[in-house]
Amino acid sequence: MNKLLALSLFAISGALLGGCGFGKGPQGDLVGSDDRPIFNPQEVPFGMVPCPGGTFHMGQTDQDISASMVNMNKQVTIAGFYMDETEITNNEYRQFMDAIKMDSLDVLGEEYVMTELYPDTTVWVRDFTYHMGDPLLEYYYTHPAFDEYPVVGVDWFAAKYFCNWRTKFRNAAREESGYANDPNFRLPSEAEWEYAARGGRDLATYPWGGPYLRNSKGCMLANFKPGRGDYASDGFSYTAEVGSYFPNDFGLYDMAGNVSEWCDDAYMEASVPVVWDLNPTNPDDNEPRKVVRGGSWKDIAYFLETGTRNFEYQDSARSYIGFRCSMIQIGMGSNRSLN
Numbered sequence: 001m002n003k004l005l006a007l008s009l010f011a012i013s014g015a016l017l018g019g020c021g022f023g024k025g026p027q028g029d030l031v032g033s034d035d036r037p038i039f040n041p042q043e044v045p046f047g048m049v050p051c052p053g054g055t056f057h058m059g060q061t062d063q064d065i066s067a068s069m070v071n072m073n074k075q076v077t078i079a080g081f082y083m084d085e086t087e088i089t090n091n092e093y094r095q096f097m098d099a100i101k102m103d104s105l106d107v108l109g110e111e112y113v114m115t116e117l118y119p120d121t122t123v124w125v126r127d128f129t130y131h132m133g134d135p136l137l138e139y140y141y142t143h144p145a146f147d148e149y150p151v152v153g154v155d156w157f158a159a160k161y162f163c164n165w166r167t168k169f170r171n172a173a174r175e176e177s178g179y180a181n182d183p184n185f186r187l188p189s190e191a192e193w194e195y196a197a198r199g200g201r202d203l204a205t206y207p208w209g210g211p212y213l214r215n216s217k218g219c220m221l222a223n224f225k226p227g228r229g230d231y232a233s234d235g236f237s238y239t240a241e242v243g244s245y246f247p248n249d250f251g252l253y254d255m256a257g258n259v260s261e262w263c264d265d266a267y268m269e270a271s272v273p274v275v276w277d278l279n280p281t282n283p284d285d286n287e288p289r290k291v292v293r294g295g296s297w298k299d300i301a302y303f304l305e306t307g308t309r310n311f312e313y314q315d316s317a318r319s320y321i322g323f324r325c326s327m328i329q330i331g332m333g334s335n336r337s338l339n
Helices: 004-019 091-105 110-117 136-140 157-178 188-197
Strands: 048-051 053-058 074-078 081-084 260-266 289-294 310-313 326-329
Touching: 048 188, 053 188, 074 188, 081 188, 081 260, 091 110, 091 157, 110 157, 157 260, 188 260, 260 310
Parallel strands: none
Antiparallel strands: 048 081, 053 074, 081 326, 260 289, 289 310
16 A cells, blocks of 8 residues: 555545544543633622532421421531522512513513512502501502512512523623523522521521520511511511611521512422432422411511421412522532632
8 A cells, every 4th residue: 555545545534533523632632622601610699699508407496386397307418509698679670570571571461461470569458457558559669768678479480480580681691791601590499598597507596596586785686576466676567678687697688587488399298308308309380389488577486487487379479478589509519618
């Protein structure tokens, strides 16, 4: 075989190999594809705080007053994630509604937008009998005086839709700059929520750690119902501006009181012994009851405890239920700092 024939065969074999996925790489080394979007270490999204992953005891930390047996102690591990520093406010939700009405009204239909996504302000009248809720019905969502108060009157489906919109809104901006998409915004799982509420204080009764509801100066530590007929001793008769009380050790505000918060999980009485002990969750589209956590301005202290479980029906909007978003942390081990 002469040299010319040998070179020809070598060229043909190279072409065949290249056609089968054996393209030539730099120096013949395996270095991965170079056609990838930019991904710097994940930044903390605006308005969120990092919750470094870890292990904690999930469940009741005080007496189970109702003897419900629905939240027995169980040690679980949670991967690192980010969570909104405060509950979603009226003005933040208004940004979402303005965008929907501008871009999606023709697709979704005005009836769906105004009945399913727009906050139901009639909850201030419907939730309580013989209660003068008309002023809040008229002003709570619309007046700028309430811009920094938590949005209410939003059911579980609307909260989920908000998370989806927020994901698309953020990632559209990132794609324009050539950056890789961030993970989805979503409602926190029940386990994530409880882990975040404890703020690194394992077996803590309340997010601030201690078993008491006042600090050493006698100031209330959350917005709730301190006693029979007493809604105002904490400084607010209804909801409070977000961030009005001290944050927990993760830097999260209002993880107890103000408004209860939707979680992603379906409610199941036996979920604690059933779900796995690593990032547990209970997704069940056939269960209309969804977990709400944290207690609200109208609840007694028992519902503010980090280990107290509660639920509401997914299509029910209430004057005492709001939500906040979370986002999984990617790109490093969950036991490392997320700052």
